[in-house]
Amino acid sequence: MSLLKSAEAKILACIQNNVWSRFVTLPNQNRIWTLKVTNKTALKYKDQAAQTPLVMIHGFGGGVGLWIRNLDALSHSRPVYVFDLLGFGRSSRPSFPSDSSLAEEQFVSSIEQWRQSLGLERMILLGHSLGGYLATSYTIQYPERVSHLILVDAWGFPERPQPQLQESGDQGSQLKRVSPPRWVKALASVFSLFNPLAVIRAAGPWGPGLVNRFRPDFKRKFEDLFEDDTMTQYIYHCNAQSPSGEVGFKAMSESLGWAKRPMVQRVNLLPPSTPVSMLYGSLSWVDSSTGHTVIQIRGKSPTSVTLIEDASHHVYADQPEEFNRVVESICNTVD
Numbered sequence: 001m002s003l004l005k006s007a008e009a010k011i012l013a014c015i016q017n018n019v020w021s022r023f024v025t026l027p028n029q030n031r032i033w034t035l036k037v038t039n040k041t042a043l044k045y046k047d048q049a050a051q052t053p054l055v056m057i058h059g060f061g062g063g064v065g066l067w068i069r070n071l072d073a074l075s076h077s078r079p080v081y082v083f084d085l086l087g088f089g090r091s092s093r094p095s096f097p098s099d100s101s102l103a104e105e106q107f108v109s110s111i112e113q114w115r116q117s118l119g120l121e122r123m124i125l126l127g128h129s130l131g132g133y134l135a136t137s138y139t140i141q142y143p144e145r146v147s148h149l150i151l152v153d154a155w156g157f158p159e160r161p162q163p164q165l166q167e168s169g170d171q172g173s174q175l176k177r178v179s180p181p182r183w184v185k186a187l188a189s190v191f192s193l194f195n196p197l198a199v200i201r202a203a204g205p206w207g208p209g210l211v212n213r214f215r216p217d218f219k220r221k222f223e224d225l226f227e228d229d230t231m232t233q234y235i236y237h238c239n240a241q242s243p244s245g246e247v248g249f250k251a252m253s254e255s256l257g258w259a260k261r262p263m264v265q266r267v268n269l270l271p272p273s274t275p276v277s278m279l280y281g282s283l284s285w286v287d288s289s290t291g292h293t294v295i296q297i298r299g300k301s302p303t304s305v306t307l308i309e310d311a312s313h314h315v316y317a318d319q320p321e322e323f324n325r326v327v328e329s330i331c332n333t334v335d
Contacts, residue, residue, distance in 0.1 A: 004090060004237035010230050011065040016040065016072050023090075024083070026113040033090035034083040034114070035064050037075040051078035052124055052147050052334050054327075057111070058082070059129025059155065060249055063089030063238045068225065069320035074327060078335075081118070085131070086110040087245025089238050096248035100260040103251035108138050115145060124331055126150040128316065129286075130249060133157070136263050136270070143271040147334045150327060152279045153286045153313050156252070156259030157267075157294070221317040267294050275302040277330050281311030281318060 012019060017040045023031040054074055058066055064082045074080050084091040086107060096103045111134065115123070125146045127135030132154025139146045222231045239246075254260050270276065276298065280288035291305035306326055311318035 001090065001237075001241060004234070004241070007230060007234040007237050008063070008065050008090070010226075011068050011234060014068055014225055017075050024114055024117045026110060026117065028113075030086060030092040030094055030110065032083050032086065032092070032110065032114045033064065034081065034118075035071075037071045037080045037082075039075055039077070052122055052331075053079040053081055053120060054331055055081045055083075055115075055120070055123045055125050057085065057125070057127040057131030057135055058088070059131050061088070061235070061239050061246070062128075062131075063234070065231075065234050065238075066314075067316065068222070070316050070324055070327075073320075073324040074331075076328070078331060081120075081123075083114060085134070085245055087248055093242055093244030096244065096251060098251050100252045103248040104134070104137055104261070107134050107245075107248060108141060111138050112142055112145075115142075121145070122147050124148045124150065124334055126152065126327065127154065128152040129155045129313065133252075133259065133263055136267065139274060140266060140269045143274060146274060148330060149270070149274060149276045150279065150330055151276065152315055152323075153281055153284050154263070154278070155257075155286070156261075157263045157290045158258075158287060159262045159264060160254065160258040221314065264290060264293060264297070267297050270298070270301070272298070272301040275333070276304075278303070278305045279315060279323070279326060280305065280307050281313055281315040282307050282309050283311060283318075284313045284315070286313060 012021075012035070015037060018038045020036040020038070022034060024034045025031050056067060056070075056074075058064070063084045067082050071080055071082070087093050087096065094106075096106055122145055125135045125139060125148070127133070127150070129152070132151040133156035135149060136151065136154070139149050252260055267276075276294070278288075278291040278294065280286060280291060282288075288305060288307060295303045295305065308315050308319050308322055308326070311323070316323045
């Protein structure tokens with residue numbers, strides 16, 4: 001954890017604006033590592049404080065450091081809060097239930113307790129990947145707290161494809177299941193016994209090199225800020241701790257990354273008046289057509305889909321200028 005702290009400190013030293021950082025202690029004594037970034041050059045601090053804050057929730061295996069390209073720009077006109085999700089980064093690592101709905105509820109209730117502890121009345125809530133799934137679940141349960149929901153390449157929305165009916169001569173309609181190769185099934189069954197990031201921990205001292213080898217893109221995304229392995233070291237130390245949040249994620253997901261409780265089945269529970277903006281990377285593995293499905297489900301409710309060109313899943317790091325411009329523009333519609 002001390003190595004994670006020092007890797008994070010090196011990243012946060014790049015922030016030009018004012019940074020307030022501390023652990024927020026929840027009623028159950030779990031602690032949520034939190035940053036608040038405010039504009040250093042704002043003439044009237046009270047004016048910025050009056051603006052609806054932007055709260056950003058990272059994705060699976062991430063932490064506050066991944067927002068380094070966005071914090072200064074997005075805190076120009078309003079306070080920005082980022083935190084390590086319960087079970088990830090520097091936050092507490094409690095045990096999670098194996099039931100998907102209970103695991104989801106543990107994440108969501110920790111976000112609400114965090115909000116209460118900070119005294120935030122309303123917020124613009126942005127979530128990336130797993131953070132987008134949890135932000136949506138939170139908004140369904142606590143709609144009065146969210147002024148605008150921003151989903152960035154959100155995980156867990158589509159339903160798993162079902163077997164398709166296919167005409168087969170005289171035999172009429174038959175079920176045809178597109179089956180993955182046998183080796184894929186074998187690998188999936190073996191990996192289902194382990195937590196998603198077990199291989200990184202099993203690698204011991206070779207772990208950081210493993211992250212560099214399998215995710216060289218992380219180093220490239222931030223290479224103009226850090227010439228060394230700062231970001232991959234940060235990712236490694238975020239995930240080399242005892243598994244906690246990833247146990248919760250595993251409870252919520254099926255094999256090959258589908259959500260057990262797809263969010264597309266619940267978006268109709270969002271308040272009709274709550275605006276929802278969905279951002280996707282044009283090169284991402286997340287299918288942006290789900291966003292258009294959400295538009296259809298919500299009918300006349302304010303819902304939009306924006307494609308960020310030349311961005312993969314980590315939209316905020318791939319095309320930070322465009323991402324920051326789009327998000328700031330959305331925030332300005334609130335106040």
